[in-house]
Amino acid sequence: MSPLDHRKIGNRVPDVEFPVRENDEWRKITSNEIFDKKNVVIFALPRAFTPTCSSSHLPGYSAHANEIRATGIDSIYCLSVNDWFVMQAWKDNLSVGEEITMLPDGNMDFTKDMGMLLDKRHLGFGPRSWRYSMVVRDWSIDKLFVEDFADDGDPFAVSGAPNMLQNLIS
Secondary structure (H helix, E strand, O other), X not given: OOHHHHHOOOOEOOOOEEEEEEOOEEEEEEHHXXXXXXXXXXXXXXXXXXXXXXXXXXXXXXXXXXXXXXXXOOEEEEEEOOOHHHHHXXXXXXXXXOOOEEEEOOOOHHHHHOOOEEEEHHHOOEEEEOOEEEEEEOOEEEEEEEOXXXXXXXXXXXXXXXXXXXXXXX
């Protein structure tokens, strides 16, 4: 299966590990911990501390977390091609609580396997994640909302919390 096959409804999400720090020790969150027998929302964004990501994407999911969970979602994850330290500093900077779990994909393992790697070298960002959101039910992509990126643009029309919530309710 090619990485692009993961972008389809019904496909299984990648099986990877995300390095995180807990109690000043490294540990790895596995895809099994995240997806096995669970209903989760993942929203992925290009980079921490950037304008759209910081003003709308992450704060929107934080603000709507209780409503999203009320639809039967077990957990909400924010994924970005950043390391754990950057993701935690960003979460702290925006005063986001435990309603959102940060998934640092610094090695791009999940992003590459999803076929969602975006080249932003022309802006000095290097490889980044495409902006998208999805509902995953027991490893299977149930809903997928992918932004339509232009070369220099940063669209934010379908991957935000309001659209996710609307699609979970309907």
